[in-house]
Amino acid sequence: MNKVVSLLFLLVLILASCKTTNKSTAATAPIDDTISDYSFRKIDRDKELFAAVKEIVPLDTAYLTKDTLHILTKKILGCDADNFKLFWNGASQKSLPPQTLVKLFQQVDAECKEQHRFHLTYNITPLQLKQDTATLNADSSFSKKLLLNIGGYKRSVKYSY
Numbered sequence: 001m002n003k004v005v006s007l008l009f010l011l012v013l014i015l016a017s018c019k020t021t022n023k024s025t026a027a028t029a030p031i032d033d034t035i036s037d038y039s040f041r042k043i044d045r046d047k048e049l050f051a052a053v054k055e056i057v058p059l060d061t062a063y064l065t066k067d068t069l070h071i072l073t074k075k076i077l078g079c080d081a082d083n084f085k086l087f088w089n090g091a092s093q094k095s096l097p098p099q100t101l102v103k104l105f106q107q108v109d110a111e112c113k114e115q116h117r118f119h120l121t122y123n124i125t126p127l128q129l130k131q132d133t134a135t136l137n138a139d140s141s142f143s144k145k146l147l148l149n150i151g152g153y154k155r156s157v158k159y160s161y
Contacts, residue, residue, distance in 0.1 A: 036119040037081035040068060043088045043102060043126055050089040053103045056152035057084075060117070064124075064148075064157055071104060071120045071150070079112035086122050092146070097158075098129060103151035124148070128161050 061072040069086075085105045092100040104120075127146060147156040 033075070033115075034072075034117040034119055035079075035081050037084075038121050040121050040123045041086070042123050043086045045088050045090050045126065047089045049105075050087045050103060053087055053105045053151070055105075057104045057106050059104070059150065059153045062150050062153050062155075062157050064159055067123055067125045067161065069122045069124045069148070069157070071118075071122070073118045073120070075115050075117050076106070077108070077112065077115050078106060078118065079109060079114055079116065081118055081120060083107040083109060084118065084120055086120075088127065092129060095147075097145040097147055099147040099149060099156070100127060101149045101151065102127075124159065125161075127159065 058074040058076060059071060060074045061070075063070050071086075083106055085107075086102055087105060088100065088102045092098045127148065128144070129146060144161045146159045146161070148159050149156050
């Protein structure tokens with residue numbers, strides 16, 4: 001009789017521990033709060049606005065797929081991906097490979113009190129450097145590459161076109 005009670009108690013204890021394990025894994029499931037925008041907007045070329053942008057949007061990741069720049073922000077205050085613009089002043093540094101700088105600007109919505117991550121996409125074909133045919137024929141080693149520096153991001157993104 002004593003063995004049956006001990007065995008029954010052990011069985012109840014095992015079943016109770018299994019239920020608590022399931023509850024803890026369900027409670028720790030990550031919540032995805034990323035707002036994605038795949039509209040492939042173009043870069044705005046404006047020297048004055050480029051110079052006026054001083055605030056840096058905190059970026060998590062930036063990468064390229066063909067002619068599309070993907071920017072992933074950190075968790076920031078914002079509700080709409082349409083409030084972001086990417087500015088370029090039209091200049092590039094004469095280095096090998098050439099480099100250019102773009103800045104991401106966010107127009108803050110006073111009504112929004114939520115924090116989200118944003119996945120923004122931009123068509124960056126306007127950044128391609130135009131070379132005249134004489135230069136291309138004279139320099140056969142010309143490779144169509146550009147280092148893209150994004151304001152506030154720690155690394156350059158290599159753009160091959």
